[in-house]
Amino acid sequence: MKTIIDLLIGLIALEHLYILWLEMFAWETAGKKAFKDSLAEHLFAPTKKLAANQGLYNGFLAAGLIWALCIAEPLWHSRVAVFFLVCILVAGIYGAFTASKRIFFIQALPAFITLLLILASETL
DSSP states (O other), rough: OHHHHHHHHHHHHHHHHHHHHHHHSSSSTTTHHHHHHHHHTTGGTTTTTHHHHHHHHHHHHHHHHHHHHHOSSHHHHHHHHHHHHHHHHHHHHHHHHOTTTHHHIIIIIHHHHHHHHHHHHHHH
16 A cells, blocks of 8 residues: 555656646746646736746645655655645645636545545554
């Protein structure tokens, strides 16, 4: 179970590193494709700095999950991962209500599933 949980944490971290890249460095290219349903094309240039700020926060979330994977002590490993996964879950739920329902499935649901697996593994 630990291997599956760590794999999911790693995949979620990679997802957030991708979002960092998309929002910080590719907002006006690949970002237009990814967010075409959420934002009119003419708004990408004026929102570039705002998107970069969002990307930076996604990088912090990824860094926290990577940090959790580097912690050898099981309780701290779990608690640090839970903290950052809860942050992602809350952000994903908020994004689903305010921006696009797809955000729930892309960000919040993987974090929620991983949180459930962590909690289940701790009660075994």
